[in-house]
Amino acid sequence: MSDMKKAVVVGGSNGIGLAIAENLIRRGWRVIVLDRCEGDCAMLPEGGWSYVPFDLLEFDGDVLAPLAADPDVGLLMVTAGVGRVADFEYFHTAEIERTLTVDTVSTLKLFRVFYDRIRGGEPFYAGVMGSIAGWMSSPSAALYAAAKAGVVRFVESVNIELEAAGVENRILDVSPASFKGSRFYGAENDLAQLSGLAEDIVTRLLARETRFIPQYEETFRAVLERYHDDPHGYGLHSYRYKHESGRLDNQKRVVIGYLSGTFDLFHVGHLNLLRRAKRQCDYLIVGVHDSGKWKGKETFIPLDERKAIVGACRYVDRVVDACVEDSDAWDIYHYDRLFVGSDYQGTERFRRYEAYFADKGVKIVYFPYTQGTSSTQIRNLIVKRTKEG
Numbered sequence: 001m002s003d004m005k006k007a008v009v010v011g012g013s014n015g016i017g018l019a020i021a022e023n024l025i026r027r028g029w030r031v032i033v034l035d036r037c038e039g040d041c042a043m044l045p046e047g048g049w050s051y052v053p054f055d056l057l058e059f060d061g062d063v064l065a066p067l068a069a070d071p072d073v074g075l076l077m078v079t080a081g082v083g084r085v086a087d088f089e090y091f092h093t094a095e096i097e098r099t100l101t102v103d104t105v106s107t108l109k110l111f112r113v114f115y116d117r118i119r120g121g122e123p124f125y126a127g128v129m130g131s132i133a134g135w136m137s138s139p140s141a142a143l144y145a146a147a148k149a150g151v152v153r154f155v156e157s158v159n160i161e162l163e164a165a166g167v168e169n170r171i172l173d174v175s176p177a178s179f180k181g182s183r184f185y186g187a188e189n190d191l192a193q194l195s196g197l198a199e200d201i202v203t204r205l206l207a208r209e210t211r212f213i214p215q216y217e218e219t220f221r222a223v224l225e226r227y228h229d230d231p232h233g234y235g236l237h238s239y240r241y242k243h244e245s246g247r248l249d250n251q252k253r254v255v256i257g258y259l260s261g262t263f264d265l266f267h268v269g270h271l272n273l274l275r276r277a278k279r280q281c282d283y284l285i286v287g288v289h290d291s292g293k294w295k296g297k298e299t300f301i302p303l304d305e306r307k308a309i310v311g312a313c314r315y316v317d318r319v320v321d322a323c324v325e326d327s328d329a330w331d332i333y334h335y336d337r338l339f340v341g342s343d344y345q346g347t348e349r350f351r352r353y354e355a356y357f358a359d360k361g362v363k364i365v366y367f368p369y370t371q372g373t374s375s376t377q378i379r380n381l382i383v384k385r386t387k388e389g
C-alpha cells in the first residue's frame, strides 16, 4: 500500500459528485471519477484526478474489480442518478427501467462489488446519494421516490448487518431535498454553490456516519414527523404543492429507436449494430423481415428462430415482424430514430424516407454495418464446406 489515498466517485463528472471530488482532492485524496462522460472534470484541481468511462446502464464489473481490489482505494461515493418530477402516466416503461437500473439496481451492485472492502477490517469510507423523496411518499415523483426508497432502505438495512458483524465501516446515505448548482434540473455545474454541501457530506463520510439529511433540525425533522403522523394528508399536500408550483415536467421523455433487417446467420456485426443503436435510444424496436429471400437467396434460418435470436440480445427491447417499408413501421411504432447501414445513404429508397420523415421529427442515423465476420463470409464458408462434402 502506498501513501496515496484513492477515492472512487461514481457520477463525479457533474453536480454534487464533482464538488465532492474537488473537496476530496483538496484533502489530499486522488480521485478516480467514474461516469458516462468527462463532463466538467476539467474544473477539478489538475493532477488530482483521473477519469474512467463507466455507464451504470451497462454495468461492467470488470472495470470495478481492480479498483475494489486496490488497497490504496479507501473510499467509494456514488452520486450518479437520474429522475424527474412528472406524473406516472408520462413515463414510458423504458424510462422506468432506466431509472431503477441507474438509481437502484446498479448502485446496489456497486456496493456489492466493494462489499468485501466495506466489511473488511481496514477503514473504508462509503456513501451514496439517496433523496428525501426516498424517506416519504412523493406523488408526481413516484418513480424517483421508489428508486430512492430502495437505496435508503438498503443502506439502513445493510448498516445493521455491518454493525452485527462487528465492523466499524458504514455506508452513508445522503438524503437531501432539492439543491442548486448541479445539472440535475438542467442548470450548469456551480462548484461555489455546492462546496458547502460537499464539505458537510465528506466530513460525515469520513466520520463513517449512516444518515445525513441536510437541514434536518431546521426543517426536515418536522416534515418527516408530519408525514409519519398523516401520510395520506401529507401526500395530498405534496401533490398540490408540486402541481401549483409549476415544477412538473409532464412530457414523455424517451427516445424510441427502430431498425429492420433479416438477421440471417446472426454474427458479431449484427451485435455491434444493435449495441450502437441502443446507445442512441432508450427503447429499441427491431423489425425482422420475413422476406424468405436474402439478397436474392433463401435465408438459412427460419423467421421465428431469427426473431428469437434477435429478441435474446440485451440491447433489443422489442422484436416485431418488419413491414416491407420502414416508413410503414413508423405509422405503428412512432419511433424517433431510424437506424440503417451507411451503404443505404443516398439510395432512392432512403431519399424517399428522408422526405417522408422531414416533418415527423424522425432522425435517420446511418452507420457502418458490420465489423467482424459478415453474413456473406459465413454463407460462403457454408457453401464451400457443403461442396467439399
Ligand SMILES: NC(=O)c1ccc[n+]([C@@H]2O[C@H](COP(=O)([O-])OP(=O)(O)OC[C@H]3O[C@@H](n4cnc5c(N)ncnc54)[C@H](OP(=O)(O)O)[C@@H]3O)[C@@H](O)[C@H]2O)c1
Pocket (backbone or CB within 6 Å): 010, 011, 012, 013, 014, 015, 016, 017, 034, 035, 036, 037, 039, 054, 055, 056, 057, 079, 080, 081, 082, 083, 102, 129, 130, 131, 132, 175, 176, 177, 178, 179, 180, 182, 183, 184, 185
Ligand atoms: N439535485 C438535486 O436537487 C438532488 C436532490 C436530492 C438527491 N439528489 C441526488 O443526488 C445525486 C446527484 O445529483 P446531482 O444534482 O449532482 O445531478 P447531476 O448534476 O445530474 O449529476 C449526476 C451525474 O450522474 C451521471 N449519470 C447519470 N446516469 C448515469 C449512468 N447511467 N452511468 C453513469 N453515470 C450516470 C450524470 O452523467 P450525465 O450528465 O452524462 O447523465 C452526472 O454526471 C443523484 O443521485 C440525485 O438523485 C439530487
